[in-house]
Amino acid sequence: LGSSSLLVSTYEQREAARLRVTLVDLGFAATPALLSAEETAAAMRQAGCGPTGVLPLLTLYDLHGLGYVLLELVLSALVPRPAGGGGGVRPPPELQQLKRLVEDVFSDDVARGFRDYCAEEPGWEAAVALLDEGGGAGWDLLQSLV
Numbered sequence: 001l002g003s004s005s006l007l008v009s010t011y012e013q014r015e016a017a018r019l020r021v022t023l024v025d026l027g028f029a030a031t032p033a034l035l036s037a038e039e040t041a042a043a044m045r046q047a048g049c050g051p052t053g054v055l056p057l058l059t060l061y062d063l064h065g066l067g068y069v070l071l072e073l074v075l076s077a078l079v080p081r082p083a084g085g086g087g088g089v090r091p092p093p094e095l096q097q098l099k100r101l102v103e104d105v106f107s108d109d110v111a112r113g114f115r116d117y118c119a120e121e122p123g124w125e126a127a128v129a130l131l132d133e134g135g136g137a138g139w140d141l142l143q144s145l146v
Helices: 013-018 037-047 051-078 095-105 110-120 125-145
Strands: 006-008 021-023
Touching: 037 051, 051 095, 051 110, 051 125, 095 110, 110 125
Parallel strands: none
Antiparallel strands: 006 021
């Protein structure tokens, strides 16, 4: 899964009521037939199973990727792009930077550590507020996916 896995019906903010988002490639974005023998063997070792047991692992990979796509989508949509000198607002990280931050810097702690990091970034308030709604339901969802 990646950013291209989300298809939107419009980019026009004035047409938000008509917006439809379609998620493609979710669930079995990769099938065992598309994997090399080495990738299948690695997935079987990781899952501790036979060839048919790899399928749930592939679905977990997709859900893991979806978490990062959603995180990138929220940040890129709600964090303003710096104009000219930037005005102290740092652009949101791209997908690979997000993965490094979440996995390496914050040890997969999206709901607390990474959330606190985002809350400290100037200009990221709208993204944090959205994910904070419902008692932090957005952060909880992202935590369960990544």
